[in-house]
Amino acid sequence: MAEYSLKTPLEEKDVRKLVAGDKVSLSGIVYTARDAAHKRLVELLEQGKELPMSLEGQIIYYVGPAPTPPGKAIGSAGPTTSYRMDPYTPALIENGLKGMIGKGERNEKVVDAMKEHGAVYFAATGGAAALISKRITGAEVIAYEDLGAEAIRELTVEDFPVIVAQDSSGGNIYTEGQKKYRK
Amino acid sequence: MKEIDAAKITKEVARLCMEANFELGEDVLKAIEEGFEKEESPVGKEILRQLLENAEIAKTERMPICQDTGLTVIFLELGQDVRIMGGDLETAINEGVRKGYTEGYLRKSVLGDPLERVNTGDNTPAVIHTKIVPGDVFRMYVVPKGGGSENMSRVAMLKPADGVDGVKEFVIESVRTASANPCPPVVVGVGVGGTFEQCAINSKRALLREIGSEHPNPFYSELEKELLVKVNELGVGPQGLGGIVTALAVFIEAAPCHIASLPVALNLNCHAARHKMVEL
Numbered sequence: 082m083a084e085y086s087l088k089t090p091l092e093e094k095d096v097r098k099l100v101a102g103d104k105v106s107l108s109g110i111v112y113t114a115r116d117a118a119h120k121r122l123v124e125l126l127e128q129g130k131e132l133p134m135s136l137e138g139q140i141i142y143y144v145g146p147a148p149t150p151p152g153k154a155i156g157s158a159g160p161t162t163s164y165r166m167d168p169y170t171p172a173l174i175e176n177g178l179k180g181m182i183g184k185g186e187r188n189e190k191v192v193d194a195m196k197e198h199g200a201v202y203f204a205a206t207g208g209a210a211a212l213i214s215k216r217i218t219g220a221e222v223i224a225y226e227d228l229g230a231e232a233i234r235e236l237t238v239e240d241f242p243v244i245v246a247q248d249s250s251g252g253n254i255y256t257e258g259q260k261k262y263r264k
Numbered sequence: 265m266k267e268i269d270a271a272k273i274t275k276e277v278a279r280l281c282m283e284a285n286f287e288l289g290e291d292v293l294k295a296i297e298e299g300f301e302k303e304e305s306p307v308g309k310e311i312l313r314q315l316l317e318n319a320e321i322a323k324t325e326r327m328p329i330c331q332d333t334g335l336t337v338i339f340l341e342l343g344q345d346v347r348i349m350g351g352d353l354e355t356a357i358n359e360g361v362r363k364g365y366t367e368g369y370l371r372k373s374v375l376g377d378p379l380e381r382v383n384t385g386d387n388t389p390a391v392i393h394t395k396i397v398p399g400d401v402f403r404m405y406v407v408p409k410g411g412g413s414e415n416m417s418r419v420a421m422l423k424p425a426d427g428v429d430g431v432k433e434f435v436i437e438s439v440r441t442a443s444a445n446p447c448p449p450v451v452v453g454v455g456v457g458g459t460f461e462q463c464a465i466n467s468k469r470a471l472l473r474e475i476g477s478e479h480p481n482p483f484y485s486e487l488e489k490e491l492l493v494k495v496n497e498l499g500v501g502p503q504g505l506g507g508i509v510t511a512l513a514v515f516i517e518a519a520p521c522h523i524a525s526l527p528v529a530l531n532l533n534c535h536a537a538r539h540k541m542v543e544l
Contacts, residue, residue, distance in 0.1 A: 147370060184444055185445040206311050
């Protein structure tokens with residue numbers, strides 16, 4: 082298992098070298114979106130309209146942060162379960178999305194899109210939300226403010242720790258890791 | 265007759281919503297520490313270390329342990345000799361949720377309608393389970409329940425012939441298929457017997473037990489221990505990335521049931537197994 086520091090936006094060559102199980106430290110901009118925002122993004126794509134942000138080389142973090150307390154950049158902000166975004170993800174990958182951060186396994190259609198277009202799925206530690214918030218230095222709502230916690234935010238992250246959960250050649254840390262410790 | 269002021273209930277609900285979200289119970293912390301000691305997977309060990317560090321930050325800085333600060337579930341034991349003064353019980357509880365989630369900067373995760381999907385903006389309403397009991401007790405558990413673990417819940421109406429083996433298979437298979445989604449290491453709540461709805465409520469009520477506590481019935485106590493071993497042999501591990509610490513505890517609540525039935529339900533708590541209790 083290798084360790085990498087990557088800056089966003091990601092290039093396809095960055096993504097293709099990552100293998101399930103690698104530790105990655107991310108810095109730069111990542112966008113937040115979860116169920117409701119994904120639905121709206123895909124509706125825009127279906128209508129041929131422009132998205133609120135370019136997806137080219139970008140990473141989406143599946144998170145609905147807690148409200149920001151006074152004096153902090155953001156409230157607690159750990160990952161939500163990713164499979165709920167599976168129905169929407171292939172369309173976003175086809176439009177340039179290179180990375181996703183969440184928790185839990187993705188389905189075959191997402192994996193197929195990741196393989197075809199060169200995208201990677203990272204896992205962050207679910208429930209380590211206060212700890213993770215320390216690696217987020219800026220947060221600004223850029224779309225869908227009416228969705229509250231589910232609004233799309235542009236986050237600035239520094240050394241945000243993630244693990245490559247599913248890679249662009251079909252590698253999967255969930256199946257591989259669990260098999261190793263099954264008795 | 266004991267009189268309790270509705271405003272007092274509001275104040276306690278608000279306080280417990282915040283406390284439950286900021287401070288992990290001592291029993292849970294101890295169980296994660298023990299898991300950290302015995303976890304064989306290096307990745308799993310690192311995750312458990314992060315969870316302990318996270319709990320410390322959350323407590324010190326009064327930040328939520330998890331950004332999913334839950335839908336507020338209330339388990340209330342209300343003595344029939346108690347009278348609520350100066351307002352009604354349900355309003356008092358919801359007012360407390362509103363206050364706690366606003367003042368504590370907790371996430372509002374409740375939608376007014378499941379299909380319209382518009383946020384109520386204050387995390388109300390709570391789901392309230394009230395049991396009327398003799399005497400003048402007022403015992404209230406405040407349980408913020410996260411969506412990720414709740415989504416992995418299951419109910420099955422087994423055949424009586426399936427017996428204890430059927431129950432075991434249901435529990436183990438449910439934890440296996442839930443995999444990483446409920447944020448393991450989990451606490452497993454199992455309701456057995458009763459009716460369709462009662463076994464589901466019992467599976468959630470089971471999660472209120474302190475980790476390390478023994479089931480009063482030796483048969484169920486043994487069954488809990490056996491299931492904990494079997495669930496941990498699945499290899500799911502912390503965050504589902506592989507390891508030997510998949511669950512911190514298995515708790516069973518059994519209830520009398522119909523001669524034709526063997527209902528069983530499973531409700532999971534993530535490692536942020538949040539619940540606080542107050543007696544008024």
